[in-house]
Amino acid sequence: MNHVKFLLQELKSWTDEGILDPETSTRIASRYADAEMKSVAWSRIILGSLGALLVGLGVIALLAANWDDISRPTRTALSFMPLVLCVIAYFMAVRNGWSSRGFFEPLGIFWSLSIGAGISLIAQTYHISGDPESFALSWTLLILPVIYATQAVVPFIGYFVGLLTWASMSQYSNGITVLYWPLALLALPAVMSIRKDTHLSIRTGLITWGAALCSTAAIGVTLEKTLPGLWMIIYSGAFATMFLAGIAYESKDEPILQTPLRTLGGCGLAILLYLLIFQWPWDDIGWHYYHTQRDYNPLLAYFDYFLACVLPVLAGFMLIVANRKVDASTWKGLKVVSVWTAWGIAPVVVAGAYSVASSFSHEFVASMIITIYLTGLSICTLVEGLMHRTMLLVNAGILVVISIIVGKFFSSDLGFTTKGIAFIVSGGLFFLTNAYVGRYLRKEEKVS
Amino acid sequence: MKRKLIFLIIALGIVAQFGLLSTIIIRRELTLRSGEICRFETAPVDPFDAFRGQYVQLSYTAFSSGVLSDRSFTANTWCYLLLTTDTNGYQIVSSITDSKPTSGTFIRTRVRYSYEDHIEKPTPDNKYHREPTGKWKVHLNLPFDRYYMPEKLAPQAETAYREANRAARREKQAVARVRIWRGMAVIEDIEIDGKPIREVIQAERIIKP
Numbered sequence: 001m002n003h004v005k006f007l008l009q010e011l012k013s014w015t016d017e018g019i020l021d022p023e024t025s026t027r028i029a030s031r032y033a034d035a036e037m038k039s040v041a042w043s044r045i046i047l048g049s050l051g052a053l054l055v056g057l058g059v060i061a062l063l064a065a066n067w068d069d070i071s072r073p074t075r076t077a078l079s080f081m082p083l084v085l086c087v088i089a090y091f092m093a094v095r096n097g098w099s100s101r102g103f104f105e106p107l108g109i110f111w112s113l114s115i116g117a118g119i120s121l122i123a124q125t126y127h128i129s130g131d132p133e134s135f136a137l138s139w140t141l142l143i144l145p146v147i148y149a150t151q152a153v154v155p156f157i158g159y160f161v162g163l164l165t166w167a168s169m170s171q172y173s174n175g176i177t178v179l180y181w182p183l184a185l186l187a188l189p190a191v192m193s194i195r196k197d198t199h200l201s202i203r204t205g206l207i208t209w210g211a212a213l214c215s216t217a218a219i220g221v222t223l224e225k226t227l228p229g230l231w232m233i234i235y236s237g238a239f240a241t242m243f244l245a246g247i248a249y250e251s252k253d254e255p256i257l258q259t260p261l262r263t264l265g266g267c268g269l270a271i272l273l274y275l276l277i278f279q280w281p282w283d284d285i286g287w288h289y290y291h292t293q294r295d296y297n298p299l300l301a302y303f304d305y306f307l308a309c310v311l312p313v314l315a316g317f318m319l320i321v322a323n324r325k326v327d328a329s330t331w332k333g334l335k336v337v338s339v340w341t342a343w344g345i346a347p348v349v350v351a352g353a354y355s356v357a358s359s360f361s362h363e364f365v366a367s368m369i370i371t372i373y374l375t376g377l378s379i380c381t382l383v384e385g386l387m388h389r390t391m392l393l394v395n396a397g398i399l400v401v402i403s404i405i406v407g408k409f410f411s412s413d414l415g416f417t418t419k420g421i422a423f424i425v426s427g428g429l430f431f432l433t434n435a436y437v438g439r440y441l442r443k444e445e446k447v448s
Numbered sequence: 449m450k451r452k453l454i455f456l457i458i459a460l461g462i463v464a465q466f467g468l469l470s471t472i473i474i475r476r477e478l479t480l481r482s483g484e485i486c487r488f489e490t491a492p493v494d495p496f497d498a499f500r501g502q503y504v505q506l507s508y509t510a511f512s513s514g515v516l517s518d519r520s521f522t523a524n525t526w527c528y529l530l531l532t533t534d535t536n537g538y539q540i541v542s543s544i545t546d547s548k549p550t551s552g553t554f555i556r557t558r559v560r561y562s563y564e565d566h567i568e569k570p571t572p573d574n575k576y577h578r579e580p581t582g583k584w585k586v587h588l589n590l591p592f593d594r595y596y597m598p599e600k601l602a603p604q605a606e607t608a609y610r611e612a613n614r615a616a617r618r619e620k621q622a623v624a625r626v627r628i629w630r631g632m633a634v635i636e637d638i639e640i641d642g643k644p645i646r647e648v649i650q651a652e653r654i655i656k657p
Contacts, residue, residue, distance in 0.1 A: 124596040126476040145461020
């Protein structure tokens with residue numbers, strides 16, 4: 001029995017016993033009955049989606065197997081058939097007021113597959129050469145109405161994956177990949193609508209994760225990279241913006257699945273900064289190494305400069321928003337700067353290190369700036385974890401410190417014996433701190 | 449109001465889905481019904497397209513080594529190939545231009561790349577040096593370089609095709625029959641010695657079961 005059913009039964013008995021008056025009981029019952037109606041039966045959705053996927057693939061395989069025996073007009077009609085069926089099903093659902101996710105999620109998958117199958121079958125019938133690039137773009141763009149109509153998760157993620165695939169292929173053939181961004185924005189109203197309707201649901205989490213992951217990858221794909229090393233500032237700005245937006249708008253008590261901005265932004269920043277503690281990313285960067293080859297388009301490079309300016313500013317803006325939205329950290333009654341503020345200023349630190357490396361060719365100094373900054377961040381994270389008794393932060397802090405030590409030792413010229421001893425000591429410290437903090441937290445929990 | 453707007457967007461999107469696919473079909477149907485029949489001499493290769501099943505990749509003697517032009521063309525731009533008939537009755541390119549021809553049979557296609565043409569001339573010290581001819585070679589993304597066939601027939605079609613195109617023998621002639629209408633080219637069939645490729649495969653199956 002689920003919680004709502006249990007509550008409704010209890011309400012009845014409370015009313016009978018006179019604990020609750022009938023009016024209040026009805027109000028509570030209607031509130032939870034609504035919630036029950038709106039709740040998503042994931043088992044139905046997953047099974048339905050798998051069914052739609054298998055039926056869709058089966059229909060395509062059947063058509064393909066008998067393709068040569070069918071006349072051209074019949075083939076053309078058959079190419080449209082799945083698409084027509086989907087549109088009919090959608091309008092029937094709208095007319096009858098169906099709103100079950102168990103219907104719309106599989107419909108979204110089947111509809112998206114129908115479009116891809118339609119394009120492919122027509123291309124085959126008329127021997128259209130086409131290129132994978134235009135095929136990916138056509139299919140992806142035609143999925144857009146499906147997103148708005150069904151608001152299903154898979155077409156949403158498929159749209160972003162499709163755009164990323166197109167941008168990757170287009171970059172390879174020197175196409176205008178920056179179009180990824182306006183095209184991605186076309187799906188934004190639908191994303192906002194879903195976030196508003198089902199705030200912090202699994203659906204919202206999955207969609208935001210898909211969009212955020214694809215867009216993170218798309219930054220790298222769409223950059224023209226004429227100015228070597230500019231990606232560092234751009235990526236640090238993007239990750240810091242995502243992380244701070246997550247701090248401002250996502251609840252910290254939610255699981256990772258429902259905090260994509262905070263998780264992806266935080267992990268992205270940690271990985272990026274970790275890469276920058278080494279010297280190799282700082283080699284041969286800046287205006288002295290500006291790419292002038294034919295493959296690099298100087299006009300498209302303005303998009304890189306735009307991002308390098310806008311993203312750190314956006315991160316600064318999100319820092320202000322986050323500081324206003326989230327209560328300040330306190331320690332023994334004193335207000336202290338939250339650790340996420342220290343992480344949020346990463347674009348400024350990276351930009352500083354970039355100017356040192358590119359203007360004065362001091363790669364070692366740049367890598368040391370980031371090493372000191374990241375070490376400071378990890379210690380602050382560890383301390384904040386201890387202050388707020390958060391095991392996740394404690395472990396994250398220790399993990400980053402140990403990664404820095406391991407990374408630096410690996411890249412050094414020290415002997416294997418020294419490296420081995422250093423690793424054993426680091427690992428031991430990790431286990432000891434973990435065990436000590438865990439025991440301390442359990443003891444505190446018992447006392448409270 | 450907002451709901452109506454979203455519904456309108458969805459309706460327009462659905463119209464776009466059908467519209468795009470219908471446009472592709474109608475233009476090609478018109479070409480196949482009203483287009484002029486052109487024959488291009490061919491040469492085969494053997495790929496596999498994971499997306500669209502098996503097909504015969506076509507290469508044409510008229511285009512394979514590039515089309516000669518008086519000027520260079522930027523990659524990915526559209527161009528028009530004005531066609532003429534050679535002494536064997538096959539279509540060849542008479543000129544390439546970036547503006548739409550007002551008369552004659554022509555194909556609209558995209559430029560893959562172009563480069564300056566050179567010729568090797570002997571020097572007094574028994575060596576060769578490359579000298580520009582003043583012409584450019586333009587390589588194209590032809591809209592009729594694939595002929596889709598069912599999975600089982602495609603390998604046999606490839607074999608029949610390769611046999612016909614073997615340079616040393618050249619006993620049979622493989623030709624692509626293409627319909628051209630207002631710059632749009634749609635491949636209609638492949639012929640080996642004047643017979644459709646499916647008939648050739650069927651005949652070979654009877655001889656070698």
